[in-house]
Amino acid sequence: MHIQIKEQGDIVIFQIEGEIDLYNSPGLRQQLTSRINKGSKKILVDFSNVKYIDSSGLATLIEGLQKMNRQKGRMMLCCLNQSIMDIFEVARLDDVFNIYNTAEEALDDMAK
Amino acid sequence: MHIQIKEQGDIVIFQIEGEIDLYNSPGLRQQLTSRINKGSKKILVDFSNVKYIDSSGLATLIEGLQKMNRQKGRMMLCCLNQSIMDIFEVARLDDVFNIYNTAEEALDDMAK
Amino acid sequence: MTIYDENTILMSIASHPKYLKLVRSVILQCAMLMNFSEKISKDITLAVDEALTNVIKHSYMGCLNKRIDITIYLLDDRLELKICDFGKKVDPKTIKPRNLCDVKPGGLGVFFMKKIMDEVDYDISSPKGTTLTMIKYKEDTGEQSN
Amino acid sequence: MTIYDENTILMSIASHPKYLKLVRSVILQCAMLMNFSEKISKDITLAVDEALTNVIKHSYMGCLNKRIDITIYLLDDRLELKICDFGKKVDPKTIKPRNLCDVKPGGLGVFFMKKIMDEVDYDISSPKGTTLTMIKYKEDTGEQSN
Ligand SMILES: Nc1ncnc2c1ncn2[C@@H]1O[C@H](COP(=O)(O)OP(=O)(O)O)[C@@H](O)[C@H]1O
Ligand SMILES: Nc1ncnc2c1ncn2[C@@H]1O[C@H](COP(=O)(O)OP(=O)(O)O)[C@@H](O)[C@H]1O
Numbered sequence: 016m017h018i019q020i021k022e023q024g025d026i027v028i029f030q031i032e033g034e035i036d037l038y039n040s041p042g043l044r045q046q047l048t049s050r051i052n053k054g055s056k057k058i059l060v061d062f063s064n065v066k067y068i069d070s071s072g073l074a075t076l077i078e079g080l081q082k083m084n085r086q087k088g089r090m091m092l093c094c095l096n097q098s099i100m101d102i103f104e105v106a107r108l109d110d111v112f113n114i115y116n117t118a119e120e121a122l123d124d125m126a127k
Numbered sequence: 128m129h130i131q132i133k134e135q136g137d138i139v140i141f142q143i144e145g146e147i148d149l150y151n152s153p154g155l156r157q158q159l160t161s162r163i164n165k166g167s168k169k170i171l172v173d174f175s176n177v178k179y180i181d182s183s184g185l186a187t188l189i190e191g192l193q194k195m196n197r198q199k200g201r202m203m204l205c206c207l208n209q210s211i212m213d214i215f216e217v218a219r220l221d222d223v224f225n226i227y228n229t230a231e232e233a234l235d236d237m238a239k
Numbered sequence: 240m241t242i243y244d245e246n247t248i249l250m251s252i253a254s255h256p257k258y259l260k261l262v263r264s265v266i267l268q269c270a271m272l273m274n275f276s277e278k279i280s281k282d283i284t285l286a287v288d289e290a291l292t293n294v295i296k297h298s299y300m301g302c303l304n305k306r307i308d309i310t311i312y313l314l315d316d317r318l319e320l321k322i323c324d325f326g327k328k329v330d331p332k333t334i335k336p337r338n339l340c341d342v343k344p345g346g347l348g349v350f351f352m353k354k355i356m357d358e359v360d361y362d363i364s365s366p367k368g369t370t371l372t373m374i375k376y377k378e379d380t381g382e383q384s385n
Numbered sequence: 386m387t388i389y390d391e392n393t394i395l396m397s398i399a400s401h402p403k404y405l406k407l408v409r410s411v412i413l414q415c416a417m418l419m420n421f422s423e424k425i426s427k428d429i430t431l432a433v434d435e436a437l438t439n440v441i442k443h444s445y446m447g448c449l450n451k452r453i454d455i456t457i458y459l460l461d462d463r464l465e466l467k468i469c470d471f472g473k474k475v476d477p478k479t480i481k482p483r484n485l486c487d488v489k490p491g492g493l494g495v496f497f498m499k500k501i502m503d504e505v506d507y508d509i510s511s512p513k514g515t516t517l518t519m520i521k522y523k524e525d526t527g528e529q530s531n
Contacts, residue, residue, distance in 0.1 A: 242450055242451070243397075243399050243400075243450055243451055243452035244399065244450065245399040245401055245449055245450040246399075247397075247399070248396070248397070248398050248404070248407075249395070249396065249397040250394070250395065250396050250397075251389075251393075251394070251395040251396075252394050252395075253389050253390065253391040253392075253393070254389075255391055257418060258394070260414060261394075261410075261411055261414040261415065261418075264407075264410040264411070264414060265407055265410070265411060268406060268407040268410060269407065272403060272407075303391055304388055304389055304390065304391040305388070305389055306389035
């Protein structure tokens with residue numbers, strides 16, 4: 016897994032590449048937490064190049080979401096491929112997260 | 128590995144998909160032999176979708192080439208990716224086979 | 240030349256998360272070899288990943304240099320997987336998924352395993368640790384996996 | 386909780402060519418985990434494929450249900466692979482690649498193994514079969530592999 020972080024206005028975009036599992040979810044957690052603690056109020060996690068996620072990756076995202084909610088920020092996800100979307104749906108996380116088909120839609124909505 | 132066989136005029140085109148190893152080279156051998164025995168004089172093996180080949184695959188191709196040579200036919204290869212080309216070069220088979228970059232070039236040349 | 244069961248694969252790895260990806264690729268290919276659909280093959284791979292993750296986290300409490308034995312049986316009617324650890328044992332009854340409505344980090348691994356596989360069985364009768372057996376049948380009605 | 390070497394992977398498969406692809410994906414990932422380049426990782430994968438192919442063809446003469454043990458050591462300075470079979474033994478001196486100029490089907494497997502790996506050693510001292518050890522060092526001068 017490799018994370019590239021971009022800023023667009025006040026939105027922090029996490030572009031993740033590869034597979035998110037117990038091996039690398041601690042790295043994702045650390046980078047998310049660091050951005051949240053710095054006070055970021057808008058985070059978009061771009062899944063375009065994420066091929067796999069397991070429950071440790073989901074736990075990391077849920078933790079991030081809950082931290083963001085607590086400080087009245089917003090965390091969004093976009094570009095989940097079908098097999099990853101299936102996993103979110105089965106775990107009923109598709110209602111918990113704001114999930115967008117494209118980065119543009121997410122950015123438009125966050126800019127409001 | 129999956130083989131699709133097409134005919135274009137008197138040229139028989141083998142479009143191979145996947146990996147050629149000891150598991151499936153016998154299947155390739157059988158199909159090549161069958162076409163050669165039917166009297167095909169021009170065979171093009173298209174590697175566009177071949178991701179891997181080992182020595183059992185190479186042995187199968189050499190056997191096919193030698194059979195074709197014996198009956199004054201021509202066997203050509205095209206569209207080898209770099210890592211497969213490396214294997215041919217290391218084994219000095221790049222001079223043994225007629226290798227073309229594209230199917231068009233091979234077909235043009237065979238049509239002559 | 241001892242006979243060896245053509246349908247059995249043994250694998251031993253250390254309890255290091257860096258090996259998860261490698262095991263996933265083995266499981267995915269076993270499932271595909273058995274002609275499970277790509278979707279079901281990916282699901283089975285997730286179930287095994289979750290089982291190994293739990294062994295690392297809960298049986299070995301994060302130690303990286305403990306042994307995990309994985310046995311894969313590619314049978315006519317089912318893919319059967321045994322995952323053996325030699326770590327802390329718990330009463331299998333306490334191994335439960337969380338309630339999906341109670342959203343919090345964690346608690347989804349066992350949920351996925353049970354959702355995906357037809358059988359998930361923990362055996363702590365060995366003096367040394369836990370053996371988890373998971374089975375996915377070939378003729379799946381689709382009921383358990385959807 | 387027996388200690389298990391974090392850098393060792395054990396794998397046992399039957400001598401069936403259908404498992405070659407699966408072993409290749411394990412080897413490729415081990416090499417990538419060790420930060421070998423993609424090119425060298427693919428080469429190592431080919432060397433292991435050739436070694437297994439030879440065990441199936443020559444030690445087990447095509448029998449599909451014989452045992453092959455593969456041990457992978459992911460060491461600081463090298464990737465070390467041991468491939469054990471329990472089949473027919475031959476004098477290692479007779480295991481030789483063909484002359485490249487003498488083009489014919491076959492005879493390239495050992496050539497690739499020796500070209501790619503830094504060490505290729507057959508041990509027939511065990512009463513039961515042959516153990517092949519292959520080593521690829523991390524700091525490769527590139528001389529052996531190009
Ligand atoms: N291999 C195991 N050994 C001991 N306890 C386990 C094991 N697997 C799961 N458990 C227990 O079951 C619970 C649920 O597991 P799981 O759904 O994977 O969630 P998580 O691991 O995120 O807590 C764990 O919190 C743990 O208490
Ligand atoms: N594992 C093995 N056991 C016994 N003999 C072997 C083994 N590997 C290779 N050999 C011998 O070495 C020769 C060269 O092997 P190789 O280069 O792979 O070519 P091929 O297998 O195509 O003949 C073989 O023909 C065989 O006689």
